Amino acid sequence: MKDIPLILEDYLNYMETIKGVSPNTVKEYFFDLRTFFRFIKLRYKFTDSNMNFEEINISDIDLDLIKKINIQDLHAYISYADKKRDNGNFAKSRKVASLRSFFDYLYSKVNLIVKNPAEALEFPKTENRHPVYLTLEQSELLLNTVLENKNEEYRKRDYAIIMLFLNCGLRLSELSSIDIDKIKDNDTLSIIGKGNKERTIFINEACILAINDYIKIRPKDPIDEKALFISKRKNRMSNRAIQHMIDRYLEKSGLDTSIYSTHKLRHTAATLMYKYGNVDIRALQEILGHESVSTTQIYTHIDNERLRDAIKSNPLATRTNKKS
Secondary structure, three states, rough: OOOOOHHHHHHHHHHHHHOOHEEEEHHHHHHHHHHHHHHHHHHOOOOOOOOOHHOOOOOOOOOOHHHHOOHHHHHHHHHHHHHHHHHHHHHHHHHHHHHHHHHHHHHOOOOOOOOOOOOOOOOOOOOOOOOOOOHHHHHHHHHHHHHHOOEEEEEEEEEEEHHHHHHHHOHHHHHHHOEHEEEOOOOOOEEEHHHHHHEEOOOOOHHHHHHHHHHOOOOOOOOOOOOOOOOOOOOEEOHHHHHHHHHHHHOOOOOOOOHHHHHHHHHHHHHHHHHOOOOOHHHHHHHHHHOHHHHHHHHHHHHHHHHHHHHHHHOOOOOOOOOO
C-alpha cells in the first residue's frame, strides 16, 4: 500500500491490530476507501477530470478535506460505484460498510470529526444469494476420486483435508492454519477464525479416522513442525496449494471448477448438516463461526421439502370441505 494518506494508514492499522480484522479484509477496506477518495478528488475538482481514475494520487488527502465530506458525497459515491463501475448490490454494500467503519473510527474512536456523515448511510437492498454446494452424491464422488490417488502420502493427506472441509465447514484459511497440537482429546479441534477469534469444533468419527491415518505417514522433521498438513517441500500447505489440490480433484470428478471451490465445500458441509442432521440454526452459526445468525440463514432455503412435510403433517391437512 503506497501513496497512502496518514489518516487512512492509522485507520487500517487500528482495524488490523486493535480490532483484529484479517489482513485480507483490511486490504478490501483500503481498496474501497482509495476508490472513494479518488472519487472525492474528482467531485471536488481537485484533480483533472480527464486523468485516468486509477492513477489519481490520494496521498494528499487530509483531515481538512475529510471534514467537508457530507452524506450527499457518500450517496454520490455509491451511485458512481453503481453506474460507472457496474458494482452489484453486494459490492456496494461492502463499500457502505467500509465508509461507515472509517467515519465511525474518526468520530467515535479518535474524535477527529464532530459529525459522522456516514451515520445515516443505508445499505442497498441485497439480493438473496443462495449458496452453491455439492449434493451428498457429488461429495461421495469427490472423496472416492481422492482415494484413487496412487501416492499414499498425498492420498491420505488430501482425503483428510477434504473430509474436514465437507464435515466441519472450515474456511480455507482456518484449515491451512491447523496446528497438530490443536487436536485435543482426539475429537476436538481449536482453530483461528475470522477476526483472529479462536473457536473449538468437534470432529466426527470419519474425520478422526482420516486425520489419524494421515498422521501415521505424515512427513518426519517438517520445516513447520506445528503444521498438520505438510506440502511436498515439507512446509505448511499454503491456501493456494490447497486450492489447486481441490481444483484437481474437482476436475477429475467431472465437477466444474468455475462453479465449485474450497469455499463451496464449506457451503456443502453447512448444507448437509442442516438438511440431514436436524441442526439448529444457532448451532450451525457457532460451528461455522458466523458473527451474525443472519449470515447463517442463507442455508435455511435448502430444506423446502422438510417445510412441505411439516405442513402436510398437520392433522387438518387431509380435511375435505365436507362436514365431518
